[in-house]
Amino acid sequence: MKIRLLYFARLRELFGTGSESVDVPDEVRTLADLIAWLSTRGGVWTEQLAPGRAYRMAVNQDMAGLEAAIRDNDEVAIFPPVTGG
């Protein structure tokens, strides 16, 4: 399954990229699975996505929780809590 990943703000800077297209293993079916999979990359990935870290996610431009399902071609974004206004 291919998905497009987007990172913003502090996470974009720490991960060193704003977007990537990834081919995730079959067992990655939810955002929780995706986070677990990304965490295996080590370094800033493991550190920034560790339990207790404050980040938010969106699937296809709608805010979503860890339980949300992801499907082929989805756009998944990971970013810090928002600070606009």
Add this chain to the structure above:
Amino acid sequence: MKIRLLYFARLRELFGTGSESVDVPDEVRTLADLIAWLSTRGGVWTEQLAPGRAYRMAVNQDMAGLEAAIRDNDEVAIFPPVTGG
């Protein structure tokens, strides 16, 4: 005791004047006394200042209740509930 009386809006129109200087009798010491005294004029005065009628008063440009004292040279205003904004 001399006081200056001001009327606004509907009351100004009904009383046919916006202001007058009056010499009130010695027994007029509060706004309640003044209202009772003005009511003896009959006609619109009695009618508009009757108990239960909605009007407001100010003494020297501060909102005041019926119990408020009035003194020589005071400016006393009687007007309908306000409708600005």
Add this chain to the structure above:
Amino acid sequence: MKISVQTEPFDLNAEVAALHRDNPAVGAVASFLGVTRDVNAGLGVHTMTLEHYPGMTERALEQIVREAETRWHLLGVTVIHRVGPLCPTDPIVLVAVASAHRQEAFQACEFIMDYLKTRAPFWKKEVTPAGERWVDARDSDGTAAERWQT
């Protein structure tokens, strides 16, 4: 604090800019613009005339703003109320409040409007196809002002 009772229109841009342009501590400006409606209790309003009590009106507005300043930390307040003849869609009143954060600005702005509606001596007269009539005070304005008395 700027308080003005005037017949002339006002410039929203200029008034709001004056509240934050020279004060980099300002993070929020909440403002309220009251506009003449053409429908009030079902009658088409052609024009409106605003009467006030010169002297007391300015004094009452100043007292309302001072009261707001004791309740919230404000960095600037402007109240402009027009009097005289007005047409539908004409702005009547502007209340603009500057503060560091939005909650204070919003609350103070709403507080000032609620008190202005019940304590500042202004009276509206509508000129409708059915003739002239003085606008009656709305009970809901009394209720709105009472909620701050806690």
Add this chain to the structure above:
Amino acid sequence: MKISVQTEPFDLNAEVAALHRDNPAVGAVASFLGVTRDVNAGLGVHTMTLEHYPGMTERALEQIVREAETRWHLLGVTVIHRVGPLCPTDPIVLVAVASAHRQEAFQACEFIMDYLKTRAPFWKKEVTPAGERWVDARDSDGTAAERWQT
């Protein structure tokens, strides 16, 4: 509804006038202007950069306004949020809400700001004498948004 995410400044007069000029049913326009402060948690801010998520940001703002429209009877809403580099005293965000009466306009304006602060994907980065830093989300913004969940 007008939603705009833009780098350019906006004209408060034009935006507010557009909400009431052609609609004589409008009696109230509540607006909020967010302004770049030079002091945030004690550090002098020289400039600020706003990042957003193109596409989702506009979508989130639209959803917030639609939610407000289900809660109150509104006659027009404008939300403009700037992105890119900003200096102290520069306006960042405008939320303007038109309605027949002031309570609806005030509440909807405050509701939209509270939700915008927690749900619209914008991120602020401050450039201070001590270097750059991403602004942390304030707990009070989460609390402000939660009060509408009743």
